[in-house]
Amino acid sequence: xxxxxxxxxxxxxxxxxTSPGAAQDEIARKxxxxxxxxxxxxxxxxxxxxxxLIANAKKLGIAGVELFSSEQLxxxxxxxxxxxxxxxxxxxxxxxxxxxxxxxxSVLEKAITATEAAGFPNVMTFTGLLDTTHHxxxxxxxxxxxxxxxxxxxxxxxxxxxxHDVTLILEPLNSKIAENMKGHPGYQGDHVDECVExxxxxxxxxxxxxxxxxxxxxxxxxLIRRIEQHHEFIGHVQIAGNPGRGxxxxxxxxxxxxxxxxxxxxxxxxxxxxxWIPTGDPMKGLKEAIQICDI
Numbered sequence: 001x002x003x004x005x006x007x008x009x010x011x012x013x014x015x016x017x018t019s020p021g022a023a024q025d026e027i028a029r030k031x032x033x034x035x036x037x038x039x040x041x042x043x044x045x046x047x048x049x050x051x052x053l054i055a056n057a058k059k060l061g062i063a064g065v066e067l068f069s070s071e072q073l074x075x076x077x078x079x080x081x082x083x084x085x086x087x088x089x090x091x092x093x094x095x096x097x098x099x100x101x102x103x104x105x106s107v108l109e110k111a112i113t114a115t116e117a118a119g120f121p122n123v124m125t126f127t128g129l130l131d132t133t134h135h136x137x138x139x140x141x142x143x144x145x146x147x148x149x150x151x152x153x154x155x156x157x158x159x160x161x162x163x164h165d166v167t168l169i170l171e172p173l174n175s176k177i178a179e180n181m182k183g184h185p186g187y188q189g190d191h192v193d194e195c196v197e198x199x200x201x202x203x204x205x206x207x208x209x210x211x212x213x214x215x216x217x218x219x220x221x222x223l224i225r226r227i228e229q230h231h232e233f234i235g236h237v238q239i240a241g242n243p244g245r246g247x248x249x250x251x252x253x254x255x256x257x258x259x260x261x262x263x264x265x266x267x268x269x270x271x272x273x274x275x276w277i278p279t280g281d282p283m284k285g286l287k288e289a290i291q292i293c294d295i
Contacts, residue, residue: 027061033260033293036084037286038238038275039067040181046282050075056283057081060290066238066273067124070114077118084271085122085210085236086115090137091173094128095153096146096188097139108157108168116164121270122236123161124210125154125168127189127198134186146188151201158204169235170195171210174218181277182245183218192216192226199233208235212275217242217254224262231266239293240276247276247285248292260295 029035037057042048048056050072053065064081073083088111093100104125111123127150129138139146154168161168175190177183189195195209211234213223220226227234239259241252248256260272272293278285 029061034063034271036064036066041277045278073118083120091126092137094126095150096128129186130188154202158207161206169210174215210236212238214240227262238273238275246279248289
């Protein structure tokens, strides 16, 4: 699928929901920022099913969802919605361990093939944990060896992604917060600058970073400057409130309207995923969060 055709198909997720013929309960959006809902926080925190996510994305007038598995992608057929990032291997067993490569290659190839077949853009990937101190699936490798293994493995998989017109997106995760799903102690790619260096070394148009503003804020801060510095390597964006990984309203420290304006200034054309854990009414929180980002 050519990039122009994919861009046209992806735009349907917004255009179909903002047209005059859209259902009355769907909210019209400006669409300059293409927003999607991450699956796991709302499936865990709000007990939504994948079907609930699809229905609510349509009601909210946004582009779609993210973090569906390969098996779940067919649920989006004929909905006009996109899955902005497909799940693949877990963050613990990553590319920094060559012993994990055969398993990761298999999982990534499956996700890449399914993502191309569905006409969607991105597949998630991770460096992995640096040692087994924090989890038995860690790698017990040095930082230098882990970087070398990542570059070697991602070069191979980037070639596969290129052939299928899909982009692998490498996510930095914070290693400071020990609370489950709010931080990942022992993760190797915990600084965005280090992940960008891996992306530069792989040097493929089909390998970029996932700029998760929540994780980057905790580890590095200076979000707008880093967006400006690394924008050419950003393939996807995720957001959540900090501290706590909850809603993105004014009870947390990140100015997400400013972040969205920065993305527009650097001509970012990808998706922004709401990957925050609801602490109150999930639909109310999403409506407020989407309005903040709809600039």
